[in-house]
Amino acid sequence: MDSVEVRLMRADDLPSAERTSDAVFLDSDRRDRRVSEPEPEPRSREAAKRWIDRMRYFLEADPHGCWVAVDDEQIVGFAISQNRDCLWYLATYGVLPGQQGRGIGKRLIDAVLTHADNRRGMFSSTVHPAATRRYRLAGFSLHPQMRMIGTVDRSTLPPVTGLSDGSADDFDWMDQLDQRLRGAGHGPDHQYLLNDHRLIVSRTNGNHGYVYLDPRGRPTLLAATDHRTAQILLWEALASSQSDTLVNCITTANEWAVDVGLAARLHIGQEGYLAARNMPTPAPYLASGQFL
Template sequence: MTVIIRQLRDTAEDAEAVNRVSRAAFRDLDGRPPAEGPEPEDEHARIRRLARSRHLAVTDPQGCWIAEQDGEPLGAALSLRREGVWVLALFVVLPSAQGQGVGRLLLERAAAYGRGCLRGLLCASPSAAAARRYRAAGFTLHPTMRLTGRVDRERLLDPGDVPVHRGNASHLHLLDSVDRRLRGAAHGPDHGFMLAHFEELLVADTLAGTGYCYRDGGTVQLVAATSKRIAARLLREALARVPADTDADVSFLTAEQEWAVDVGLDLGLSLSTRGYLGVRGMRPPAPYVPNGGYL
């Protein structure tokens, strides 16, 4: 049967197809037997994933591709380009379609969208096959750590003299300025999406520097700051706002983010290793905690 690689459309059907393939691929990566099926899907996270696919289909149609066979989705690659930085936001192939060239074709189409970009970023799962493709594409893979668990409320000490407050759309220039300093490019339209779909934006803006952090439930989605001190203050504040009955999650921490590891361990979180941060033409941004979907 012929495999068709086509651009992702801004439709509910295409967004659902990407979500379905993603859940199947990550279930396989987590080692869950097919008979068990995927874990129950959080509705809030599902809505956000569907919206992200449609958002990128609008902002970066030439960077978003889906593979089909007889009308059934086999895989997808979503990428975006922001001010000279190419980001691979998602790369998934159904377990049954792996090893047949589907992933190679998808990645080639998405990577072509990044031609001319001097820098590249991606967050990678522990998949050995994906790691081989990323290395072949010229990415340096930095092993990453993850902090998880319940925040120890008794360790939430006086935050000190760096004030943190909730942010909104009026802070977009500040956010883009921090992004350009750390990763060489603003997030641009992605901030509008994150403001709409993440629970809160936290901002620190002082004479000593600036920074911001997105939090959604127990997950710290992104941290960027001009100094480790401000980054640590933002992360501590975000973890303090995680509901007491919810596990915290801070992922994709490279060795450059020891300030984040220290905050997490001080608040009683557990540290493990999982996945990679891939960079091309740049060092890992620091102090910075990336968001896997937008970096």
């Protein structure tokens, strides 16, 4: 009989779950590494702490969406998901390489999809064959994603006007915009992101939009009412970037972002899938990897 127990995550699971997550994604990064890319390395102590802090937030915000697989007291798999109104999203998921093929991943996905309770859903997926097969069988459409990386050619930066720093006072209309684009607001996720990200907003002439910038100036989550506003926000993000930058989670419905990146002399590449169920691909919108 299989000794693996799939159960709800507890707060004291977080350090062990982080180590499992690091091993899962380090193996994936090494397997998928492009020849021109540096050898992947384990998470730094600071990155591990950020992972634990973020998963603790998810555990507090929606504990019934957070699951682990345990074998002889070792966490061998995890699936962290969240419900926000009528939208469900999968923040992160994985099974240790040596434990794959035992049905653990299916049990974890079944658990979080039960929590989803037929909500529309989305998440960012790797290209791992077994995982993508499982997602498709669960009813998700797999939309290829692109990413753009490199150092911005600052001579290409256009003048940008009509933007300002955002605050919690903007969350109401931001959630309304989220509702329009993906069917549900981000709710408490906005405050969590604002705690350590810069928020830039557009509120001019009825053309609304926002973008969060991480501490390195990279865009983390972007949404707008129209393509022009989205491009202005992305240009501001590129102007704020420090050294190399990354624009991620670009679907074909968001080619406006490709146009900006190419104009800024960034390099384009393929990066997994945006998995979506019972919903169109949001646009103009650049999803966050873990907050979607």
